[in-house]
Amino acid sequence: MAGWSAMAGTHEFVVPDETHARELTQALAAYGFPVVKARPSDGDGWRVTVLDEGPYPVDALGHRQIEAVARAAARIARQHSGYARGGTRCDVSQLTVLRGPDAPYVSTNPGARPPIPTITVVAPPAPAPLALTPDEAQARPVDLPGLDDIPWAELEHAHGSAEDVPELLHTLATSPADDWDEILDELFGDDLLHQGTCYSATAPALPFLTHMIVSGTLPARQRLDLCVWLLLASGRWAGSLLADADAALVQGRRPEPAGWTEEVHRTVGEQLPALLTRWEAEPSAVRYVLACLAGLHPHHGRRFGAQVDAMVREFRGTGPGAYLLLADALVDGRDDQAFALATDITAWEDGLDPGWLDAAGVTVAVKAGHVLAEGALRALNVE
Structure with missing residues (x-):
């Protein structure tokens, strides 16, 4: 612009x-x-x-x-x-x-202009840095058991056969820091979540990210990167439901998720218990993303509600605190409060569409969860 x-x-x-x-x-x-x-x-x-x-x-x-x-x-x-x-x-x-x-x-209608609604621009809450320390990782290659047991050649990603996925995952698990960003972007940005689309190979690859995270061998920055991709992947299910809501309404049907998004969302949820065992060992930047994942998967995240609530108190009044408060409400099943919090966030967070919250045929928790998934990373200010 x-x-x-x-x-x-x-x-x-x-x-x-x-x-x-x-x-x-x-x-x-x-x-x-x-x-x-x-x-x-x-x-x-x-x-x-x-x-x-x-x-x-x-x-x-x-x-x-x-x-x-x-x-x-x-x-x-x-x-x-x-x-x-x-x-x-x-x-x-x-x-x-x-x-x-x-x-x-x-x-x-020459010279006409549609009515312009009155918009009140709300100041966002203060940013707050999220730490990547302390970090006690012991850097060493990560073994990925079961990687070769998956029929990758029968699965697909954005560019065709997924037969190259195991090599990329193995390289990611053993790569030096200098190659990390490039390999991770190829694996997810180009292949498994290209432009936010899920594929048949996306869900089978996700447990290996969890294995890398919980191994304790990757530094916090890399664990954070993997958690971020899990959050992005999990959020595609709700995003696709909202994207279909208008068409479903006029066609007299329920919104339908895009292909593979439901399986991807479910797979991330299944990884959450293992990921949350790392809570006490993780610095605040990683715990922040874990809390957001708990909000998207309250069935699995509920037993960590007290930890999320403590983090809410720590960051209250800040940008990350607003998303943590939303995650906390979703974890506890307080959907009406979550909806109100999501409404507040869309009033100050640029790029989040308030229209998501008006979508027909989609639950309040899904709408609020989509605001969480789409907005939380905007507040991820790592120090």
Whole structure:
């Protein structure tokens, strides 16, 4: 966004057929959007594209305003059997490009602008450093029993066969610190969790991360990295449910998780008891991520509720403390409080969509847990 003078964008919606597309273009133009277009979408009904000329300021307030307008448009789309499918954000100088080619249906309202909801920008709580010391790890290679017993060649990741996964895991367990980040990014960023997508090889790989963490042979920085990937992996289940919530509502069904995300979430939960045995030995940065994992898996994390509660008191009034408080509420099953805490967090944490908390067909705990999974790492300020 460097160099942007002001922000504009588009909002995209999918409707089942031509009749709904025509009606929705008219409704959105009447709401105040200057140009709304509809065209057939291959295998996906009709796509309605809304031009939102703004201008919005290029700051946190501007992003919250355009996202609030997008949510208002989504509510109109739901009245016409439509659901949101993304959009774009750009400098206002790109408006000509955003208008794009003509479409079968075009509704215009020149000079109009949709109502801008009043947004109150809330100051975030103070940051707080999380320590990686003390650390008593004894650096030595980690054995990974059972690694070769898994039929990796029959599984897949983002780039095809997962037959290279055991070598990457073995290399990760034995690699010097200089190669650690590169190998870990290849294994998860490129292959097993590419762009947040789970694959058939993702869940089988996760227990080996746990084995590396609990072995006590990796330094705290590396244990933290592995815990972070477990948190990211576990959070994809709730994220995919929320992503499907709008479509499920208009199609009269329950939200469905994306492929393999449920298995990945369950697998991380199964690792949690072993991970939590490390609680007393871990520095605060690692315990922070473990507490967040406990919040996502309260069935397994509940017996460590007292430890999470103690960490809440330690970091009360800070950014990490806000997420720890949310994790603590989820661990204890206080879902209404968790929802309220998640609502508060979305008011000050940029990049977290308040619309997640409005999703239909998804439990309160899942919504609040998604805020935890998506936001907690933003507060992970390691010293």
